[in-house]
Amino acid sequence: MIEILASFPGLGKKSSRRIVFHLLEKGPQTAFKLAESLKTLHEKTYFCLSCGSISDRDECHICKDPSRDKTVICVVENFIDQIILESTNFYNGLYHVLGGALSPLDGIGPEKLSIGKLLERVGSGDVREVIIATNPSPEGNTTALYLADLMSDFRVTVTRLGRGIPVGGDIDLLDLETIRLSLEGRIQIKKQVD
Numbered sequence: 001m002i003e004i005l006a007s008f009p010g011l012g013k014k015s016s017r018r019i020v021f022h023l024l025e026k027g028p029q030t031a032f033k034l035a036e037s038l039k040t041l042h043e044k045t046y047f048c049l050s051c052g053s054i055s056d057r058d059e060c061h062i063c064k065d066p067s068r069d070k071t072v073i074c075v076v077e078n079f080i081d082q083i084i085l086e087s088t089n090f091y092n093g094l095y096h097v098l099g100g101a102l103s104p105l106d107g108i109g110p111e112k113l114s115i116g117k118l119l120e121r122v123g124s125g126d127v128r129e130v131i132i133a134t135n136p137s138p139e140g141n142t143t144a145l146y147l148a149d150l151m152s153d154f155r156v157t158v159t160r161l162g163r164g165i166p167v168g169g170d171i172d173l174l175d176l177e178t179i180r181l182s183l184e185g186r187i188q189i190k191k192q193v194d
């Protein structure tokens with residue numbers, strides 16, 4: 001169990017050992033509870049058919065919410081980045097979860113990301129702005145330019161998160177105020193074509 005936990009993001013051998021000993025100390029009840037929730041994790045979790053986010057039904061609560069601005073889509077690499085942007089309480093549009101960023105060295109090409117679905121959504125008419133909120137890493141930047149290029153013929157403005165985001169940084173490591181400012185000060189990377 002220590003080995004399995006140690007392979008998870010953010011957990012090393014030391015913290016994995018602490019979790020296992022904690023479970024042993026707590027007695028069987030806690031371990032059973034954890035086992036039960038792990039068993040149903042995949043059964044009770046869906047990916048939103050529209051945005052690709054994690055949901056407890058076919059369509060997530062954000063896509064379903066009539067008060068959200070359906071003319072703006074914010075593209076993120078993963079679910080955690082979406083939660084972080086959402087927790088700024090500043091953004092009221094929709095999201096699109098790509099499932100990663102382009103990284104040829106790791107074998108991640110466009111076919112591994114949810115790009116077709118994004119183009120389908122953007123091309124469907126209502127969308128006027130796409131905010132690309134991939135990480136400011138080389139992979140995230142390449143992905144942003146690639147997407148902007150793909151959307152060059154669409155009638156949308158494409159923007160990128162602006163000031164305050166350090167080069168090479170990770171969205172999930174930034175404070176909420178920085179993210180809010182970068183959303184507010186987003187930079188246009190493609191104009192809307194008529």
Ligand SMILES: [Zn+2]
Nearest residue numbers: 048051060063
């Ligand atoms: Zn959704």
